[in-house]
Amino acid sequence: LSLTHTHMFAFILILSCFVLACRYLDNVYPEQFIPDEKYMLGWGELRNPDSKMCLDMMSKKDAQTPACLYPCHGQKGNQGFFYTKLMEVRHEDLCLDASESKPNAKVQWYDCHEMQGNQKWIHRGHNTLFHPVSQQCLERSSTKYGSPLVTNKCNGAKSQEFTLGGYSTINHFNDKE
Numbered sequence: 001l002s003l004t005h006t007h008m009f010a011f012i013l014i015l016s017c018f019v020l021a022c023r024y025l026d027n028v029y030p031e032q033f034i035p036d037e038k039y040m041l042g043w044g045e046l047r048n049p050d051s052k053m054c055l056d057m058m059s060k061k062d063a064q065t066p067a068c069l070y071p072c073h074g075q076k077g078n079q080g081f082f083y084t085k086l087m088e089v090r091h092e093d094l095c096l097d098a099s100e101s102k103p104n105a106k107v108q109w110y111d112c113h114e115m116q117g118n119q120k121w122i123h124r125g126h127n128t129l130f131h132p133v134s135q136q137c138l139e140r141s142s143t144k145y146g147s148p149l150v151t152n153k154c155n156g157a158k159s160q161e162f163t164l165g166g167y168s169t170i171n172h173f174n175d176k177e
Helices: 005-028
Strands: 040-044 046-048 053-056 068-071 081-084 089-091 094-097 108-111 129-131 136-140 149-152
Touching: none
Parallel strands: none
Antiparallel strands: 040 081, 046 053, 053 068, 081 089, 089 094, 094 108, 129 136, 136 149
């Protein structure tokens, strides 16, 4: 493969711009979450197949916002999430958090702290998101648009099934916890 000087110059220019953009972000917004393949297990929409609804940020990017479901639209954006090696369900700097262990406890978005605890969700092989602190599973509270997510005793119900696009539970799940 032979590259002309023009192609080589263009490649160097593009690479330089990428490096400068990353350095700019590091200096201006060092705490900004930038996903990479070493940190991620999966990405995409978090879908409840039975209701055809997805976790949705609803254009809100504030901590202590309830986690809700809306019809899946397939465009990521407000319905695009990362599942990390720390077992977080993450959207930018906010993580899915369950701070109460009682039945029907509402799940909310909180600033990610990367210490697991209330923000640790184990995506198990049968498509449940298990919350070890409460010993419960993520569950849709109803099939109405905007219905909040809650935690309840794991029972295998379709309301507790969640799939994550761009992710395979075959290689990453852990049912032992």
